[in-house]
Amino acid sequence: MSPSNHHYRRNRRRPPPTLARPSKYRTICDLPVELLCMIVSHVKSSRWTLRACTLACHCLRAVSLEHYFNTRLKVRDIRSFDHLISFLRAAPNIREKIRRLELSGQTEIGKVPHIALTSIDDTVVATLMQLLPNLTSLDINSMMYDTPASRSPPHVQQDKPGPFRLQSFSFDFYYTLSHNSSISGLFRILSLFSIDALSYSVRDFDTTSPFDLAFLHRPPEIKKLRISHCSPDENSGTSLLLDAFTESLEPESLESLRIEYGTGPEVLALGKLLARAGKALTSLSISGIHPFMLSERKPWHWVDPLNSMSMF
Numbered sequence: 001m002s003p004s005n006h007h008y009r010r011n012r013r014r015p016p017p018t019l020a021r022p023s024k025y026r027t028i029c030d031l032p033v034e035l036l037c038m039i040v041s042h043v044k045s046s047r048w049t050l051r052a053c054t055l056a057c058h059c060l061r062a063v064s065l066e067h068y069f070n071t072r073l074k075v076r077d078i079r080s081f082d083h084l085i086s087f088l089r090a091a092p093n094i095r096e097k098i099r100r101l102e103l104s105g106q107t108e109i110g111k112v113p114h115i116a117l118t119s120i121d122d123t124v125v126a127t128l129m130q131l132l133p134n135l136t137s138l139d140i141n142s143m144m145y146d147t148p149a150s151r152s153p154p155h156v157q158q159d160k161p162g163p164f165r166l167q168s169f170s171f172d173f174y175y176t177l178s179h180n181s182s183i184s185g186l187f188r189i190l191s192l193f194s195i196d197a198l199s200y201s202v203r204d205f206d207t208t209s210p211f212d213l214a215f216l217h218r219p220p221e222i223k224k225l226r227i228s229h230c231s232p233d234e235n236s237g238t239s240l241l242l243d244a245f246t247e248s249l250e251p252e253s254l255e256s257l258r259i260e261y262g263t264g265p266e267v268l269a270l271g272k273l274l275a276r277a278g279k280a281l282t283s284l285s286i287s288g289i290h291p292f293m294l295s296e297r298k299p300w301h302w303v304d305p306l307n308s309m310s311m312f
Contacts, residue, residue: 029059040064065091071099079106079117081124088131098132105143114142116181121146122188122217126161129192136167145185148215160217162192170199183237183244184212191216191248197224200241211244219250224283226258242269246276256283 028036036059043049044067053064075084088095105118120143129135171186190198227241238261246269254277261267274281 029057033063036060036063040067066093066097069094069097071097072102073098073100074102074104076104077106078103081120081128085124085127085131088128095131096134099134100137100139101128101132101135102139102141103143104141107142116142116144118142119144119146120189121148121185122161122192125189126164126192129162129164135164137170138166138168139170139172141170141172145181145183145189147182147185147209148188148212162217163194163221164192166193166195168197168199169193169195172199172201182209183240184209184215187211187220187244187248188215188217190220190222191218194221195223197226198222199226199228201228211240211247213247216248219248219253221250221253223253224256224258225254228260239265239269242266242273246273249276251276252278252280255280257281258283258285260287 028039031039040050040053040060040063043053047068050064050068053060054068055061078084103120105116105120107114107116120140169190225245227238257273257277259270261270270286274284
């Protein structure tokens with residue numbers, strides 16, 4: 001390599017990025033904020049362009065972030081809620097817009113079903129509800145429900161959070177196991193709400209920890225309840241779930257029930273829930289799990305539990 005060429009390569013410098021140049025260079029961020037807002041509003045129909053603006057620099061992010069979020073906020077692979085809560089606290093304009101919140105926890109990827117790694121409790125849920133005053137729909141997926149840790153049950157506390165009103169509330173697991181989930185932790189979350197429609201896909205609970213009614217903030221009010229049976233395990237906790245609903249539901253609040261059953265004990269537990277619902281129940285749909293789903297646990301030996309069990 002010749003000395004001249006080596007000197008050229010050694011002293012050669014690339015011009016700095018446009019947004020990092022000295023102040024004598026003009027950039028789009030030198031425009032008045034009002035004009036920047038008009039520009040971003042012009043391209044707000046393109047999600048890709050808005051996302052690019054939020055990642056370009058702090059200036060464009062501050063202007064375009066509000067346009068990027070609409071009425072739905074979906075957060076996936078959550079391990080900790082600290083960042084989400086900090087973000088919402090710093091963005092009041094975005095908080096006002098959110099109507100539906102979808103939360104999915106981290107899972108241990110491997111063979112199906114996966115293992116849930118993220119825990120959630122009533123404190124986190126209450127904080128999110130207080131930050132999102134216009135929320136009408138909440139989905140919680142692939143998470144574990146922590147066992148209540150307070151030694152004094154909530155019914156002796158003076159300041160109870162809620163009740164918060166939701167049009168729809170959904171729990172799902174998407175092929176995820178949560179063996180350590182507490183049935184009391186789940187219902188402590190439910191006791192924060194008055195719900196028009198609740199959908200729950202049953203997986204498994206920690207059946208060694210009994211349901212404790214004392215930990216509820218108040219009896220949950222649910223108008224429409226749908227329980228889907230997605231676990232191939234006979235000890236998935238469906239009977240425990242139905243018994244918990246029977247013990248905790250606000251009397252005569254349930255108007256519609258749609259449920260899948262899989263075993264005889266579940267039918268007995270369902271009978272108790274129907275008795276609890278009373279005259280307010282005006283719509284009922286009961287269906288057994290389709291034989292092809294049960295083939296994983298009892299090949300060719302599926303028996304409809306209603307053939308030999310009485311609900312009352």
